[in-house]
Amino acid sequence: MRTRLLVAGVLLAICAGLAGGANAAYVRVGTLVLTADGGFQPQVLPRRKRVPIRFQGHAEIRTTDGTLPPALRHVKIEFDRDGKLNTAGLPVCRPGRLEATTVAQARQRCRGAIVGQGQVGAVLSLFGARLKVRSPLTIFNGPRIDGHRTAIGHAQTSVPIFQAYVVVAPIERRRGTYGYRTSFDVPSIAGGAGVLTDVRARIGRRYTAGGARRSYVTARCSDGILQTQGYFSFADGNVVYGSVFKGCNQR
Numbered sequence: 001m002r003t004r005l006l007v008a009g010v011l012l013a014i015c016a017g018l019a020g021g022a023n024a025a026y027v028r029v030g031t032l033v034l035t036a037d038g039g040f041q042p043q044v045l046p047r048r049k050r051v052p053i054r055f056q057g058h059a060e061i062r063t064t065d066g067t068l069p070p071a072l073r074h075v076k077i078e079f080d081r082d083g084k085l086n087t088a089g090l091p092v093c094r095p096g097r098l099e100a101t102t103v104a105q106a107r108q109r110c111r112g113a114i115v116g117q118g119q120v121g122a123v124l125s126l127f128g129a130r131l132k133v134r135s136p137l138t139i140f141n142g143p144r145i146d147g148h149r150t151a152i153g154h155a156q157t158s159v160p161i162f163q164a165y166v167v168v169a170p171i172e173r174r175r176g177t178y179g180y181r182t183s184f185d186v187p188s189i190a191g192g193a194g195v196l197t198d199v200r201a202r203i204g205r206r207y208t209a210g211g212a213r214r215s216y217v218t219a220r221c222s223d224g225i226l227q228t229q230g231y232f233s234f235a236d237g238n239v240v241y242g243s244v245f246k247g248c249n250q251r
Contacts, residue, residue, distance in 0.1 A: 029238055031063040032070065044249045045221035050084050052215030054204030056118075061197055068123060068130075070236040071195045072186045077230035081179030083219045085171060087149055089209020090115075090216065093140035098154050098166045103136045106154045106164075113140040115216045118201030120155045124194040133157050133194070137201060141216070148172050151182070157190060165189075178229065221248035 025036045038057025045051060061069045093110030107114065116139035124131045135155040142150035145168070153167040169184040186196060205216035219226065229243040 025244070027240060028064070029240060031065045031067065032234070032238060033060075033062050033064060034232070034240060035060045040219070040226075044251050045219055046251045047222055048220060050082075050218035050220045052204070052206060053083075053217055053219045054202065055217070056200075056202040058200040059198065061195075068125060068195050069197065070234040070238065071188070071192075072232060073235050074183070074185050074233040075230065076181065076183040077228060078174065078178035079180045079182075079228055080219075080226045081174075081177060082222050082226060083179060083217060085149060085180060086214055086216060086218060087141055089214065090141050090205070090207055092143050093152060094143055095152055095166050095168050098140075098152065098164065100164050101154070101156075102162075102164070103138065103154070103156055106140075107138055110140050113142075115139050115141050115151065115205040116201055116203035118199065120196070120200075121198040122157070122189050122194045122196050124157075124159060124190050126160060126190075126193055131159060132197075133159055137199070139201065139203060141205075142168060145170050157194070160190065160193075163190065177227070219248075221250045224248060224250065 025034070027034045036057065036059040038055065040053050040055035042053065045053070061072065063069050091110070091112035093113035097109050098106045101109065118137040119134060120137045121132065121134050124133060135157060138154045140152040140154065142152040144150065148170040151169045151171060153169065154164065156162065156164045165187050167184055167187060169182045172181045173179065174181050189196065203217065207214055207216070224247055225245050226248050227243060227245045229241070231239060231241040233239050
């Protein structure tokens with residue numbers, strides 16, 4: 001079965017995008033339920049000049065009947081052209097430095113490249129029992145791949161054995177309504193015994209390079225709206241996609 005939804009409000013926070021504000025998104029496909037919410041600061045932005053912002057989001061995947069949700073396999077998210085990514089002078093972390101590392105080791109090795117942090121939750125089905133596990137999430141500025149910037153996500157589990165998860169997400173510059181697009185596969189958890197259940201992340205970084213203060217993410221409010229759209233593919237064949245439209249106030 002392959003289900004497609006177009007819903008204003010289902011997006012985000014699996015990658016913590018620009019969803020903002022008061023009401024959480026809620027989408028149900030059969031027994032599968034996704035909820036997401038987030039915000040960005042400041043919400044009052046110039047019309048033309050981009051200024052530093054920070055954003056955060058969270059998402060939860062669950063079912064209404066208590067069964068394990070299907071595994072999330074692939075994510076694609078597109079971001080409003082009024083946002084801009086800046087990496088000039090920002091240290092780069094190469095994926096190989098994060099392989100087989102604990103959270104503490106990863107953060108120590110690539111401390112200067114950290115652009116976001118959060119938490120990841122999963123449920124493992126082992127020996128007829130369910131075990132909830134959590135890991136700190138770290139997002140690093142990665143090297144360019146085929147000319148595109150990248151972000152690298154790192155998390156780890158210690159059950160049933162230690163395993164580090166390193167996800168490289170290319171960030172492609174686009175023309176039109178959406179200025180950037182990122183697309184990546186979600187790795188198998190504990191050899192397929194686990195499923196992702198929730199993600200929380202905060203993204204934003206102020207740094208100094210070339211004698212100037214810079215920001216990893218900047219934004220403006222040219223038309224009163226910041227919008228994001230995304231596509232989420234699951235192991236059972238379901239594909240959920242939709243758009244978020246959030247108002248911003250012009251300074």
